[in-house]
Amino acid sequence: LMINNTGVMHYRCGHHDKALVWFGKALKLAENTVYSFPIRYNIARSHEALGSLQKASHLYKQLLSDVPGYLECTLRLAAVCFSMGYDDKAIKYCVQGLSQYENSAECLAMLIWISLAKGKSKDAHRYIREMDKKCPNEHDFTQTALGGMYLQAAYKESRAGNKEGNQKQLNNALTMFKQAVTTSPRNMFAALGMGVCLALLGESLVAKKIFDKILDASKQDIKIVDMPEAWQNKASINLENGHYQDAWKTYHYCQRTFHLQKNVEISNLMAQALNAAGNKKEATALLLQTIHHEPTSLPSKYCLAVVLMGHAHEIIHRPETMENDERVHELDFAIGRLELAAFFIDYLFELKNNKEKHVELDINRASLKDLKKNLTLMRDKAERTRRNVETYMREKQKADQEYEEEVEIARLELKQQENEERLKREAEEREREAVAQRNAEKLAALQEKWATRPGKRKMEEDDAKQPGGGKEKEEEEPSPWSTDLLGDPEESDKEGGDDKEKEGEEGEKKEKKTYKPPSKRKKMTLESDSES
Numbered sequence: 124l125m126i127n128n129t130g131v132m133h134y135r136c137g138h139h140d141k142a143l144v145w146f147g148k149a150l151k152l153a154e155n156t157v158y159s160f161p162i163r164y165n166i167a168r169s170h171e172a173l174g175s176l177q178k179a180s181h182l183y184k185q186l187l188s189d190v191p192g193y194l195e196c197t198l199r200l201a202a203v204c205f206s207m208g209y210d211d212k213a214i215k216y217c218v219q220g221l222s223q224y225e226n227s228a229e230c231l232a233m234l235i236w237i238s239l240a241k242g243k244s245k246d247a248h249r250y251i252r253e254m255d256k257k258c259p260n261e262h263d264f265t266q267t268a269l270g271g272m273y274l275q276a277a278y279k280e281s282r283a284g285n286k287e288g289n290q291k292q293l294n295n296a297l298t299m300f301k302q303a304v305t306t307s308p309r310n311m312f313a314a315l316g317m318g319v320c321l322a323l324l325g326e327s328l329v330a331k332k333i334f335d336k337i338l339d340a341s342k343q344d345i346k347i348v349d350m351p352e353a354w355q356n357k358a359s360i361n362l363e364n365g366h367y368q369d370a371w372k373t374y375h376y377c378q379r380t381f382h383l384q385k386n387v388e389i390s391n392l393m394a395q396a397l398n399a400a401g402n403k404k405e406a407t408a409l410l411l412q413t414i415h416h417e418p419t420s421l422p423s424k425y426c427l428a429v430v431l432m433g434h435a436h437e438i439i440h441r442p443e444t445m446e447n448d449e450r451v452h453e454l455d456f457a458i459g460r461l462e463l464a465a466f467f468i469d470y471l472f473e474l475k476n477n478k479e480k481h482v483e484l485d486i487n488r489a490s491l492k493d494l495k496k497n498l499t500l501m502r503d504k505a506e507r508t509r510r511n512v513e514t515y516m517r518e519k520q521k522a523d524q525e526y527e528e529e530v531e532i533a534r535l536e537l538k539q540q541e542n543e544e545r546l547k548r549e550a551e552e553r554e555r556e557a558v559a560q561r562n563a564e565k566l567a568a569l570q571e572k573w574a575t576r577p578g579k580r581k582m583e584e585d586d587a588k589q590p591g592g593g594k595e596k597e598e599e600e601p602s603p604w605s606t607d608l609l610g611d612p613e614e615s616d617k618e619g620g621d622d623k624e625k626e627g628e629e630g631e632k633k634e635k636k637t638y639k640p641p642s643k644r645k646k647m648t649l650e651s652d653s654e655s
Contacts, residue, residue: 197216226258235268300316318331357373358373358374365399367399371397374393390412431464448516455509
């Protein structure tokens with residue numbers, strides 16, 4: 124018993140895998156005793172909590188075959204069958220338990236709960252009246268069930284667009300829930316229903332306080348069940364008030380703690396919170412994962428189509444602050460998202476058009492049609508934007524190419540100009556060299572002529588006889604070996620001008636001097652020149 128109680132404590136703390144281990148140990152010790160039946164029931168409950176519904180159903184059936192009048196086992200088997208979608212079998216097991224226990228409030232409550240969950244208000248009302256007659260001590264439960272029935276009727280009126288009918292049914296449900304809470308202050312289900320009614324009536328702050336009180340009571344008192352619906356409703360209020368991060372955290376806690384990441388409805392709500400917070404990629408990934416685990420979930424497909432359209436809209440209207448190649452890549456990604464969204468919307472639209480099949484989707488054909496129209500317009504805009512970006516890229520590429528060509532032409536022209544200047548300098552250099560060569564040749568000819576002229580030896584002898592005469596002559600007359608002929612023409616011109624000025628000055632000086640008769644050497648030179 125101590126081992127079994129240890130497993131029960133682990134189960135109540137939410138450690139279902141550890142509880143299963145302890146229940147297995149207890150069953151080995153009490154396998155052939157009467158205590159094995161509750162231990163086997165606890166093992167089945169642990170498998171049910173872990174999500175192994177088929178295993179739990181098999182264990183419940185084995186236990187019922189051994190103990191036919193086990194009412195708790197019958198009710199849990201009905202609940203497991205209902206969770207797996209076998210509604211008729213669930214009702215069958217409840218009726219079987221009610222036949223064995225005529226005034227069983229648990230069987231009637233299970234039938235009421237199944238009827239309300241399936242939307243069968245008439246059957247639920249019939250079971251409620253039967254329970255009110257046979258079980259007078261369960262008046263608070265019947266009031267809570269009536270409140271749930273009115274709340275379901277309000278939901279139907281809301282879908283039909285009847286606001287007045289919706290308000291009326293919500294007020295009726297709120298009245299019944301308040302009466303149930305007054306009758307039994309520890310009735311957490313009635314308090315939860317009252318908070319839901321207030322939230323739908325617009326009193327979200329009051330409703331949030333009620334949900335917080337329910338969660339605090341479940342933490343303080345172990346006898347009060349920790350209600351995942353309270354966490355979910357609190358998260359929904361945060362989502363409605365714009366507290367998206369808090370809503371996502373609460374949804375995530377509820378999904379991880381109570382549903383083992385397998386509740387499709389909460390996954391869709393988590394995706395809505397992420398989408399509203401701007402985390403479109405994470406919302407898309409979560410919805411794709413949800414559809415992978417539950418391919419028949421139509422709300423998940425609808426939510427995915429809406430998120431994909433929102434992501435594509437964000438990409439299309441994003442400011443163009445990036446490179447054109449990246450922009451084209453992003454637009455292609457947006458078009459791909461829109462194509463995937465169009466696939467899901469077309470699928471849902473065809474299901475809605477098929478009147479033979481009943482589709483459980485809280486959206487009408489007109490809304491799907493408008494969504495499809497908006498998707499078509501968005502896709503056209505994305506493709507048009509992509510074409511504009513490609514046209515701009517082509518024009519920019521062409522302009523860049525033309526600019527590069529102009530730069531290349533300018534570079535070639537500059538290079539050609541430099542080559543022409545270089546050739547011009549080389550030509551001038553060659554011309555100067557030719558002038559210098561001609562001057563050198565002319566100088567050589569003059570030197571040769573000077574060296575071979577007649578009377579040169581006689582003049583040298585006379586100069587040798589006259590001491591100092593040759594020096595005076597050399598000082599007075601320039602030598603024919605002068606290098607002035609090798610100078611630059613421009614410099615020679617300048618020097619010529621200076622020489623003229625000097626000659627003019629010397630002429631003035633000579634005019635001032637007295638006349639001297641020519642020397643004997645000059646006379647001989649003049650005679651030899653006249654003879655030649």
